[in-house]
Amino acid sequence: MTMTAPESSLPRDFADLEPFVAYWAGETNDIRWDRRSRAPMEQIRRFYDAMLPRADEALTYLEQFPLGEAPADATRLLCLLLSLPHAAMAVEFHRQPRAAASPFPHGMNVAKGPWPQGW
């Protein structure tokens, strides 16, 4: 019997992004937003720097599936990709994990939508 490397949970061409899956492939908008809000800036930056150069390629890859009907590995890639705008809030707008002088924790949540991978 030969030992095989543990399989990537992402489509093969994106296997190098595997280290980010556990934290950044949150299943809903609300989870992705909450994870970004709790992460230190270095962690947000590492994800942003790794995901941004692959974003267009990931979008192109995902375009082969009707929205909401992708296989599990592609859906995971979509969730990961959808965390990029959240990371961008910190990197491109606030230059820190959260907006200056905005409360955290707070009583705000994204309750529903959009679809898929929103709710």
Added chain:
Amino acid sequence: MTKYEPEMQKSAFPKLTEPNGLDTGPIPIEPYISPEWFEKEREQIFGRAWLCMGRIEQLPEPDTYIVKEIEVRGVIALITRDKADKVRAFHNVCSHRANMIVQDSAGKGSRFVCKYHNWAYRNDGDCIGVPDRANFFNLDIKKCGLTPIVCDVWEGWIFINLQKVPEVSLKEFLGPFGEAFTNAPAPSAEHAFNVNVSTMKANWKTTIDAFCESYHVPVLHPDTVGATFANDSNPYSRPLSGHARGAHRTMTTFGNPDYVPPEHALVERLAYSNLDLGNTLGANDAKEIQALLDHPAINPRRVPNWATEIAWIFPNFLIFYSPGGFFTLEFWPLSVNSTRWVARMHIPKAKDVRQRFQQEHHNCRMAEIFLEDVGNLERQQRAMESGAKTEIVLQDGEFMLRHSIETIRKWVAAKTVREALA
């Protein structure tokens, strides 16, 4: 295509306060901080005004329902749509021992069963089942229906009134606003993503006021949205038009036509690479958008560089129309200095993954903006309560706040609703 006036000159910002019949003096802080005043609002405003519950599309098919809590009146409203598409509202309270019947916030079903002793009701309010009925004492099941709440629908917007017999009809309540906004389209009304703020520590008026002036936008939201609301031609984001409409009011805000995502904002650029920049909500039904752009009350001066038409339905409901669609905000007082609010951002169902990516960017940007407001308003409320000031001053661009507080003071003082509306 809509015909627009030539580009507006700086000097052409219309005056809003005095032409709308408002005076220009300072405004007392008391209504924002006084528990006694809050008790008056509870009775005179929330007890008498028609209250907007949202869109009819929240009841997407026959035999669906929603539950809406109106904490300021201690009311839990069950709103139903029956087979014949009639919309009704009831108190969500059982006729047996007055337990709460429906426990979720929305769903599908033509009948409701109380989980305490299984009394059953149809969505027209009739009681249709009482277990072990023979053991009651002359129980008249015809009198055991749900307690109705007066409910009416205007242009797809559901309203309730908590007076047993409303003093004025919904039509009379909406008055000139209703006339002006008849036929206003509601693109993508069936789809929304919601942002809920379960509780924040500020008066409901402090909170709603912040969404009805653009003066603060370049200051409080410089990185998230400021640059889209101001530019050198309008550095203070002055409104482009404004109208008092009975108890209600509307205002057109400025959109920076030159806005492009800054060089370093690579994700923002990627998200918007296939879209018109005016259209932050993404592709929507073109015909409905055209109808929105063509509606005479939305951007009534037909200026090309508008961002939103804010419609403030008295007392606590906002509709934001933009060139990309619409969203709503509703603000529910919990106490004199705490508020619950809900944003419903109506967006089309994404057609492809690039649009879905753009929507995520739009959504998280909106959530960031809202959160900037939350922190700011909680600070403002504490400062207002310090007693340092007894008055606030308002500029011309803040005319909606002035019209709101004047209307509120009128309703609090008026013996009858008709007098308040006069």
